[in-house]
Amino acid sequence: MAQGEMTVTARDAVSPRLGRSNRDIVTLGVASAAIILFVGNGGSVLPQIVRSMVGDGSGPDRLLINALLLNIALVIFGWRRYRDLSAEIAERRKAEALARDLTEHDALTGCLNRRSIGAAASALATTAKARGDLVAFIMLDLDRFKQVNDVNGHAAGDCLLGEAAERIRQALPPEALLARLGGDEFAVILPFAPARTDEVERLAEALIAKVAQPVQFGDFELETTISAGISRTEPGQPADIQAQLHMADIAMYHAKRNGRNRYAWFEANMESEQRFQSEVAAGVRRGIPLGEFVPYYEKQIDLESGSITGFEMLARWNSPKLGMVNPDIFIPVAEEIGVIGELSESLIRQALRDAKNWDPKLTLSVNISPVQLRDPWFAQKLLKILVEANFPPSRLDVEVTESCLHENVGLVRSLITSLKNQGITVSLDDFGSGYSSLSQLRTLPFDRIKINRSFVMSLLDDKDSATIIQSIIALGEGLGLPITAEGIENEAVLAELRRFGKFKGQGYLYGFPEPADRTEAELAQLDLLLEAPVAPAASAQQRAAR
Numbered sequence: 001m002a003q004g005e006m007t008v009t010a011r012d013a014v015s016p017r018l019g020r021s022n023r024d025i026v027t028l029g030v031a032s033a034a035i036i037l038f039v040g041n042g043g044s045v046l047p048q049i050v051r052s053m054v055g056d057g058s059g060p061d062r063l064l065i066n067a068l069l070l071n072i073a074l075v076i077f078g079w080r081r082y083r084d085l086s087a088e089i090a091e092r093r094k095a096e097a098l099a100r101d102l103t104e105h106d107a108l109t110g111c112l113n114r115r116s117i118g119a120a121a122s123a124l125a126t127t128a129k130a131r132g133d134l135v136a137f138i139m140l141d142l143d144r145f146k147q148v149n150d151v152n153g154h155a156a157g158d159c160l161l162g163e164a165a166e167r168i169r170q171a172l173p174p175e176a177l178l179a180r181l182g183g184d185e186f187a188v189i190l191p192f193a194p195a196r197t198d199e200v201e202r203l204a205e206a207l208i209a210k211v212a213q214p215v216q217f218g219d220f221e222l223e224t225t226i227s228a229g230i231s232r233t234e235p236g237q238p239a240d241i242q243a244q245l246h247m248a249d250i251a252m253y254h255a256k257r258n259g260r261n262r263y264a265w266f267e268a269n270m271e272s273e274q275r276f277q278s279e280v281a282a283g284v285r286r287g288i289p290l291g292e293f294v295p296y297y298e299k300q301i302d303l304e305s306g307s308i309t310g311f312e313m314l315a316r317w318n319s320p321k322l323g324m325v326n327p328d329i330f331i332p333v334a335e336e337i338g339v340i341g342e343l344s345e346s347l348i349r350q351a352l353r354d355a356k357n358w359d360p361k362l363t364l365s366v367n368i369s370p371v372q373l374r375d376p377w378f379a380q381k382l383l384k385i386l387v388e389a390n391f392p393p394s395r396l397d398v399e400v401t402e403s404c405l406h407e408n409v410g411l412v413r414s415l416i417t418s419l420k421n422q423g424i425t426v427s428l429d430d431f432g433s434g435y436s437s438l439s440q441l442r443t444l445p446f447d448r449i450k451i452n453r454s455f456v457m458s459l460l461d462d463k464d465s466a467t468i469i470q471s472i473i474a475l476g477e478g479l480g481l482p483i484t485a486e487g488i489e490n491e492a493v494l495a496e497l498r499r500f501g502k503f504k505g506q507g508y509l510y511g512f513p514e515p516a517d518r519t520e521a522e523l524a525q526l527d528l529l530l531e532a533p534v535a536p537a538a539s540a541q542q543r544a545a546r
């Protein structure tokens with residue numbers, strides 16, 4: 001065996017710790033024996049040496065001297081082994097502490113992790129209960145975190161998570177616990193006095209505000225928001241940590257569905273709502289490839305002449321289980337589960353096939369989700385669909401809701417510009433409730449403004465609505481943008497609107513949104529169809545073949 005090599009016995013391999021401690025005991029025994037012998041030997045050798053030095057005696061026994069030297073070597077060996085052993089123990093303790101830390105804490109943020117939060121929360125709940133306090137469980141989830149990862153890379157995602165954790169930590173009272181439960185999900189657990197739920201709410205608001213501040217990542221500013229769900233223990237009741245976290249999670253999803261960047265307290269009915277949402281999510285996933293999503297069409301009218309100028313496509317879900325479902329139910333779910341692009345593209349393809357048989361002067365408007373606008377390839381995808389359908393881009397109008405403008409104006413601007421470069425027109429939808437600034441509007445090259453239907457519907461009963469409509473009309477004139485009024489339900493509203501000026505309108509006064517075959521039938525009567533409508537049974541097939 002080469003020098004320095006070590007043999008590892010089978011026993012060491014099975015239990016290195018046991019092998020080492022056995023050797024340590026032997027070392028300790030040898031060192032102790034050496035010290036005892038050194039004391040004994042030294043006791044007889046030293047007087048012999050002293051006597052020989054003063055010339056009284058024949059000198060020390062060589063055998064005893066050798067034994068003494070061996071003793072000294074063994075003592076030194078024992079001391080060095082002791083020193084190594086102490087260093088090894090310190091090292092091992094450090095490694096064990098690190099391992100414990102790694103199993104209890106999240107490596108990226110330093111927060112407690114899912115494994116350790118249960119025990120820490122139980123201890124906190126026990127202490128809180130003993131002094132009559134309740135415990136709040138706040139579940140926090142970064143909004144659209146996946147997108148930051150996808151667009152800016154994982155290093156940016158990690159930076160955002162680290163910064164969010166730090167800001168949350170700094171805002172917490174000393175007793176509170178903070179855990180990262182995985183991905184972009186955090187939990188805060190804290191005691192509070194029974195009458196002070198307002199303190200918990202203030203904390204949730206502060207966390208939401210702090211995380212919403214931009215985060216610097218190299219030359220970029222990353223932006224995110226968080227949604228929070230809160231549950232709390234009941235007075236005198238023991239805390240079931242997992243159940244509380246589950247309730248807070250349900251409340252957090254509720255907050256997300258209600259627009260994100262907000263908090264919600266858990267309420268019992270949220271559980272059934274959650275079940276319904278999961279059912280819708282599963283149905284949407286299943287229904288897209290099965291062609292259950294169909295376009296309906298709402299007429300767009302020139303209010304002055306009363307003639308049809310085009311149609312807005314409105315999605316419907318023909319669900320085998322739920323019947324005909326409106327988009328307000330399934331679009332947010334499709335956005336949430338990441339299938340909105342696929343769903344929208346399938347609907348637009350169907351709508352282009354339908355609209356190709358309409359009179360070429362009729363336009364087709366489609367609604368685009370803010371989620372799709374964040375896709376840098378959106379304009380290219382739309383162009384591809386248009387080319388495949390051989391549909392003139394100038395007949396297509398894309399409706400973008402005002403809320404999109406708050407997200408990333410730069411991205412929205414470049415997207416609108418590339419759509420316009422292709423000849424597609426872009427309308428600003430639901431205008432009036434999103435508080436977009438005038439300067440923003442001026443820099444975004446929209447072709448039209450659509451007044452939010454809530455103002456039109458309340459025009460006759462609410463003075464403010466009339467004022468708002470008039471100022472939107474004035475704004476449109478100032479910016480040179482034509483206006484469409486949505487939600488015209490009766491003649492009285494129409495008459496009032498006409499007093500304000502000339503524009504386009506939509507609403508139930510002109511009929512409800514209709515499926516393709518009924519729209520075709522109506523257009524045929526008005527002589528606005530290229531080919532005669534076909535029997536309903538054959539229509540789908542023929543439309544597909546066009």
Ligand code: C2E
Pocket residue numbers: 298313314315326327328331344347367368369429430453486487488489506507508509513
């Ligand atoms: P929106 O773009 O504001 O569409 C107008 C909504 O108002 C439609 O509801 C329409 O049926 C309804 N409406 C029209 N006239 C009247 C009226 O006179 N009175 C009343 N009370 N309501 C009227 P719908 O079809 O349920 O659509 C709701 C929203 O869903 C749409 O609002 C649009 O933002 C979204 N949406 C629809 N289809 C799609 C789609 O394919 N993709 C995306 N991303 N969103 C869509």
Ligand code: CA
Pocket residue numbers: 312367399429430
């Ligand atoms: Ca619309």
